[in-house]
Amino acid sequence: MTVTKQVEIIIDGRKIRVPQGTTILKAAAMLEIRIPTLCHHEELSPSGSCRLCIVEISNPSQNPDRSWIDSACVCPASEGLNIKTHSPRVLKERKLIIELLLSRAPDSQQIMKLALENGITKPRFTAADEGKSNCILCGLCMRVCNELIKAEAIGFSGRGIKKEVVSPFKIAGDLCIGCKACEAVCPTGVINFKIENKKLRKQDWGVALEMIFCPDCGQPVGTSVQMEQLKEKITITDELLSCCPACRRKKNYSVRTVLHRTAKGLSDVSDYNRLTSKETG
Amino acid sequence: MKLTGNEQLVSVRTHLTEKKSTLRTVSLCGGTGCRASESEKLLVLLRKTVTEKNIDITIKETGCHGLCENGPLMVIRPENIFYQRIQPSDIDEIVEKSLKNGEVIERLLYEDPETGRKLIKENDIPFYEKQQRLVFAQNGHIDPKSIEDYIITGGYSALTRVLSDLSPEEVIGEVEKSGLRGRGGGGFPTGKKWKSCRIAPGSSKYVVCNADEGDPGAYMDRSLLEGNPHSVIEGMLIGAFAIGAREGRIYVRAEYPLAVENIIKAIADARKWGLLGEKILGSELSFDIEVTKGGGAFVCGESTALMQSLQGYSGEPRTKHIHTTESGLYNLPTNLNNVETWANIPIIINRGAAWFNKIGTPGSKGTKIFSLVGKVRNTGLIEVPMGMSLREIVFDIGGGIPGGREFKAIQTGGPSGGCIPGQYLDRSVDFDELTSLGSMMGSGGLIVMDEDTCMVEVARFYLSFLVEESCGKCTPCREGLWQLLSILTRITEGKGKEEDLAALEEIGEMVKDSSLCALGKTAPNPVLSTLRYFKDEYMEHIVDKKCSPGVCRSLFQYKIDNEKCTGCMLCQVKCPYQAIEGRKKEVHTIDTAKCVKCGICFEVCRFDAVKKV
Numbered sequence: 001m002t003v004t005k006q007v008e009i010i011i012d013g014r015k016i017r018v019p020q021g022t023t024i025l026k027a028a029a030m031l032e033i034r035i036p037t038l039c040h041h042e043e044l045s046p047s048g049s050c051r052l053c054i055v056e057i058s059n060p061s062q063n064p065d066r067s068w069i070d071s072a073c074v075c076p077a078s079e080g081l082n083i084k085t086h087s088p089r090v091l092k093e094r095k096l097i098i099e100l101l102l103s104r105a106p107d108s109q110q111i112m113k114l115a116l117e118n119g120i121t122k123p124r125f126t127a128a129d130e131g132k133s134n135c136i137l138c139g140l141c142m143r144v145c146n147e148l149i150k151a152e153a154i155g156f157s158g159r160g161i162k163k164e165v166v167s168p169f170k171i172a173g174d175l176c177i178g179c180k181a182c183e184a185v186c187p188t189g190v191i192n193f194k195i196e197n198k199k200l201r202k203q204d205w206g207v208a209l210e211m212i213f214c215p216d217c218g219q220p221v222g223t224s225v226q227m228e229q230l231k232e233k234i235t236i237t238d239e240l241l242s243c244c245p246a247c248r249r250k251k252n253y254s255v256r257t258v259l260h261r262t263a264k265g266l267s268d269v270s271d272y273n274r275l276t277s278k279e280t281g
Numbered sequence: 282m283k284l285t286g287n288e289q290l291v292s293v294r295t296h297l298t299e300k301k302s303t304l305r306t307v308s309l310c311g312g313t314g315c316r317a318s319e320s321e322k323l324l325v326l327l328r329k330t331v332t333e334k335n336i337d338i339t340i341k342e343t344g345c346h347g348l349c350e351n352g353p354l355m356v357i358r359p360e361n362i363f364y365q366r367i368q369p370s371d372i373d374e375i376v377e378k379s380l381k382n383g384e385v386i387e388r389l390l391y392e393d394p395e396t397g398r399k400l401i402k403e404n405d406i407p408f409y410e411k412q413q414r415l416v417f418a419q420n421g422h423i424d425p426k427s428i429e430d431y432i433i434t435g436g437y438s439a440l441t442r443v444l445s446d447l448s449p450e451e452v453i454g455e456v457e458k459s460g461l462r463g464r465g466g467g468g469f470p471t472g473k474k475w476k477s478c479r480i481a482p483g484s485s486k487y488v489v490c491n492a493d494e495g496d497p498g499a500y501m502d503r504s505l506l507e508g509n510p511h512s513v514i515e516g517m518l519i520g521a522f523a524i525g526a527r528e529g530r531i532y533v534r535a536e537y538p539l540a541v542e543n544i545i546k547a548i549a550d551a552r553k554w555g556l557l558g559e560k561i562l563g564s565e566l567s568f569d570i571e572v573t574k575g576g577g578a579f580v581c582g583e584s585t586a587l588m589q590s591l592q593g594y595s596g597e598p599r600t601k602h603i604h605t606t607e608s609g610l611y612n613l614p615t616n617l618n619n620v621e622t623w624a625n626i627p628i629i630i631n632r633g634a635a636w637f638n639k640i641g642t643p644g645s646k647g648t649k650i651f652s653l654v655g656k657v658r659n660t661g662l663i664e665v666p667m668g669m670s671l672r673e674i675v676f677d678i679g680g681g682i683p684g685g686r687e688f689k690a691i692q693t694g695g696p697s698g699g700c701i702p703g704q705y706l707d708r709s710v711d712f713d714e715l716t717s718l719g720s721m722m723g724s725g726g727l728i729v730m731d732e733d734t735c736m737v738e739v740a741r742f743y744l745s746f747l748v749e750e751s752c753g754k755c756t757p758c759r760e761g762l763w764q765l766l767s768i769l770t771r772i773t774e775g776k777g778k779e780e781d782l783a784a785l786e787e788i789g790e791m792v793k794d795s796s797l798c799a800l801g802k803t804a805p806n807p808v809l810s811t812l813r814y815f816k817d818e819y820m821e822h823i824v825d826k827k828c829s830p831g832v833c834r835s836l837f838q839y840k841i842d843n844e845k846c847t848g849c850m851l852c853q854v855k856c857p858y859q860a861i862e863g864r865k866k867e868v869h870t871i872d873t874a875k876c877v878k879c880g881i882c883f884e885v886c887r888f889d890a891v892k893k894v
Contacts, residue, residue, distance in 0.1 A: 048797055075602060093791045100757070160750070161748060
């Protein structure tokens with residue numbers, strides 16, 4: 001077994017030893033230094049796209065006069081790095097990035113909160129789409145769909161300011177299983193599935209999936225495709241599976257894990273646990 | 282014929298050279314510039330006429346000769362007669378007089394604008410005189426579709442030298458010693474890159490050629506692939522040997538159909554001759570190249586985006602904390618160099634690093650190919666030693682500014698380069714020098730601007746290109762550039778405010794600092810460099826609501842000069858909006874309410890009576 005080399009870095013004046021390659025974001029978390037992020041999720045591949053987590057980095061042993069900006073979520077720790085998470089340069093640029101994000105998603109609670117925290121009281125910019133999409137193109141929805149759910153139902157189309165998250169050709173929603181993981185991870189809360197006429201719908205992606213309703217109480221349980229996928233993975237009777245979590249419990253069946261899976265709509269227990277622990281943590 | 286050893290290649294070369302040296306040739310430029318002036322028609326006509334008149338001469342369609350401004354171009358050898366701006370009607374005379382009897386047709390020669398002297402030979406023309414053509418040396422001589430032509434000029438001799446005399450480490454040492462830096466824009470030392478790819482662990486390795494030349498107006502790489510594709514293949518072969526790669530890729534944009542055609546033909550020929558494939562020339566080297574056509578996104582010239590695209594994903598860059606030399610294409614060690622870099626390799630091996638190292642400046646060695654375009658007399662492709670001053674390039678090679686106008690700025694480094702003003706014309710062309718001036722070498726675009734250019738509009742134009750080409754992955758580049766463009770558009774429309782300048786600088790610096798890839802990190806250059814050197818012009822737009830060069834339509838009006846107008850009615854007839862009134866032989870007036878400022882009256886007036894005020 002290879003032993004990962006330990007490196008010493010300094011974050012905001014505090015020394016820490018971490019395995020080489022640990023991201024600066026992770027190392028900062030160990031020191032309980034909070035660096036804001038939007039496109040980052042512990043269980044998904046790093047993207048480095050929102051740039052909110054930018055930090056100022058220098059390597060005094062190599063060149064004391066040079067410092068540069070990089071995003072903490074993707075930048076690996078290497079020996080001797082000196083990192084400032086709240087230097088004037090970082091704060092100035094981060095504030096500007098938040099202003100730009102606000103122009104993209106003016107209705108997002110989370111971004112409004114960030115803006116207020118950073119002293120932005122009045123929006124200065126108007127985005128190309130005037131903020132109608134409310135999407136900051138962080139790609140979390142796409143990454144959770146591809147990497148954890150493995151449905152690969154959505155992706156980016158277009159580039160630059162015309163980029164958007166869509167289902168194939170904006171019409172083929174049939175890869176979607178209706179798990180709503182994308183809705184759960186979306187930082188701007190712009191992904192909304194609706195139940196209409198007994199179907200789970202997201203019109204702009206062409207999604208219309210048949211819903212299963214609890215035979216006992218009538219509550220929605222999940223989409224039928226998702227139920228089919230779950231049946232392949234766990235041992236459960238059709239009768240119990242079609243019940244909502246509450247009614248299943250009433251049926252005196254100890255299936256806590258199953259409840260979680262179906263309620264949240266994830267394909268694997270560990271996926272669910274990881275996601276929820278991140279959300280609450 | 283499949284060559285199985287070095288000696289065989291040498292004897293084939295000797296044989297071909299003996300056979301061809303006695304023949305006279307006529308080289309007609311078939312580069313993209315000359316093709317645009319219908320050189321293909323000339324070729325058909327020339328072939329037909331030569332056959333009809335039964336003249337013993339080899340006709341070659343070559344790659345770009347460089348002086349695209351004066352195309353179509355032709356050179357008759359061995360006399361070295363250089364003809365320009367040839368029309369189909371000239372062919373008969375050329376064949377009869379020059380090809381048959383060796384006479385010179387004066388009318389088709391280049392005329393020195395200074396002295397008015399007619400120059401016969403290509404090398405006597407000032408445009409070529411100051412150039413040092415190494416990489417482009419064979420471009421106007423060889424038929425790019427003929428592997429024999431390349432072999433005659435010493436082609437693949439660098440490969441044989443490498444295979445018989447050098448170890449991979451020695452090859453890398455030679456490239457390192459040469460001081461060659463990547464010609465694609467970054468200027469990273471090539472030998473260093475090769476070394477890190479050689480030592481990177483991996484079950485397999487790739488060498489990749491970046492032919493995704495995306496700068497508007499630049500066509501250096503295109504012309505190399507079109508005109509001398511085997512030099513790129515030979516460079517990649519030597520790279521593969523040095524790095525230990527078995528597979529190569531050429532990523533070329535689909536908009537370069539002739540480059541695609543010629544490189545595919547060259548690869549097929551190289552395979553037939555045993556110069557690509559298993560056990561090349563009987564050695565242990567096995568290597569082959571695949572061509573991938575790109576969709577033409579500017580960002581795909583960025584190494585990680587290019588590799589994404591090669592793998593079939595959309596071209597989005599990733600952060601480069603792990604270099605592509607360690608984990609690139611399919612997560613394997615990948616060495617990416619641009620077309621011109623690869624084409625430099627055989628030259629370095631043939632002539633030696635010490636020789637190559639003498640050309641250029643301390644930090645930038647060798648020559649560089651530029652596409653010299655814009656407001657300059659001799660537009661075209663030039664190859665000059667590094668360190669030549671911008672003045673020599675613009676005035677000696679480029680022939681200065683046409684129409685008696687004044688030089689204003691030179692834009693270097695493509696859309697994300699900067700604009701350099703006249704006071705720095707004596708600075709030299711060198712990676713570090715251009716960067717210190719707030720611009721960059723880039724892949725070698727040079728756009729000359731004269732006094733009629735509005736620098737705010739120039740910045741706006743480049744930003745509109747970059748907004749279009751930003752992949753949209755990271756916030757600073759996607760949103761920041763859009764805001765820069767919005768502000769610049771506002772200024773050019775006369776709606777600018779003084780605080781806009783501070784905002785341009787603030788956003789520009791942030792985008793430069795915190796964007797994910799090199800596209801974003803350099804994209805604010807057009808704004809920041811024009812702000813640095815032409816702030817007065819911004820202020821004029823914002824405060825005085827004026828655009829002196831008369832480019833920004835919202836900031837001037839067309840007016841007819843009463844003194845000069847003769848009442849010829851030409852402008853009135855040509856105006857598509859019936860905005861001009863006035864009877865024959867009476868002074869005309871422009872109805873500003875109807876005028877859309879299309880500028881047609883300004884262009885057609887023969888008496889200089891239409892003014893921009």
